[in-house]
Amino acid sequence: MTQENKPEVIETSPETVQPVPAKVKQPKNPVVQNDIMRYKKNKLGSSLALLGIAFGCLYFLILYAQVKNNNFYYTWEIAFDVIYNLFFLLFVFLFSEQVKNYNKKMFPLQLLVGLLQIARIFWLPLKGITNYNGDVTVVTPVTFALLTAFLAASGACVIASAIIGFIRARSVEDFTKKVQAGEIDLDDELKDKETQGVK
Numbered sequence: 189m190t191q192e193n194k195p196e197v198i199e200t201s202p203e204t205v206q207p208v209p210a211k212v213k214q215p216k217n218p219v220v221q222n223d224i225m226r227y228k229k230n231k232l233g234s235s236l237a238l239l240g241i242a243f244g245c246l247y248f249l250i251l252y253a254q255v256k257n258n259n260f261y262y263t264w265e266i267a268f269d270v271i272y273n274l275f276f277l278l279f280v281f282l283f284s285e286q287v288k289n290y291n292k293k294m295f296p297l298q299l300l301v302g303l304l305q306i307a308r309i310f311w312l313p314l315k316g317i318t319n320y321n322g323d324v325t326v327v328t329p330v331t332f333a334l335l336t337a338f339l340a341a342s343g344a345c346v347i348a349s350a351i352i353g354f355i356r357a358r359s360v361e362d363f364t365k366k367v368q369a370g371e372i373d374l375d376d377e378l379k380d381k382e383t384q385g386v387k
Contacts, residue, residue: 229288229289230287230288230289230290230352230353230356230357231288232352233284233287233288233349233350233352233353233356234284234285234287234288234349235284236345236346236348236349236352237280237281237283237284237287237298237345237346237349238280238281238284239345240280240302240305240341240342240343240344240345240346240349241276241277241280241281241284241342243338243339243341243342243345244273244276244277244280244305244338244339244342245277246334246338247335247338247339247342248269248270248273250331250334250335250338251269251312251313251335252266254316254326254327254331260316260319260321260326261312261316261326265311265312266312269312276301276305279297279301280298280301280346282294283297283298283301283346283349283350283353284349286298286353287349287350287352287353287357290353290356290357290360290361291353291357292353292354292357292358292361295350295353295354298346298347298349298350298353299347299350299351301346302343302344302345302346302347302349302350303343303347304343305339305340305342305343305346306339306340306343306344308339309335309336309339309340313327313332313335313336313339314332316331316332317329317332
């Protein structure tokens with residue numbers, strides 16, 4: 189191979205490679221975050237309440253499928269349970285809207301409804317698993333486990349929604365009071381954030 193046909197070799201030195209500076213994430217300003225919260229909906233608390241409704245629906249779909257078991261559940265209790273479920277759906281939907289808008293007025297009632305969901309385990313589901321139709325229980329162990337799980341999950345979601353909603357509502361309320369009292373100057377905080385961003 190002649191000198192003319194040899195491939196050209198480009199030499200590189202380590203000095204030519206410049207490291208890319210790592211981006212340093214600025215810490216979030218708690219004042220600015222609280223101010224943003226005033227204009228954002230509490231989606232987490234609201235979603236938990238709606239999830240509680242979904243678990244509640246799964247519970248009574250499975251329970252009402254057991255009504256045909258030798259008419260065991262054809263009593264005034266199942267009628268009361270149907271009416272209660274209608275009120276449960278209505279109230280928990282209202283709770284989800286209240287939580288979404290940082291309103292804590294219904295916090296005690298929401299906690300009560302969540303606890304009642306868990307307490308319902310010891311009513312119709314327990315009655316079905318402890319009563320026998322011949323040699324077997326009216327409600328099978330698997331069905332009882334599902335009913336228990338759905339009621340417990342429904343109650344837990346409603347209670348979690350209430351607690352998260354109450355905490356966030358208090359936080360927004362306290363922050364608003366401080367802003368109105370002049371203890372916090374949002375303009376200064378925003379200027380500081382812009383200055384940090386320039387740096």
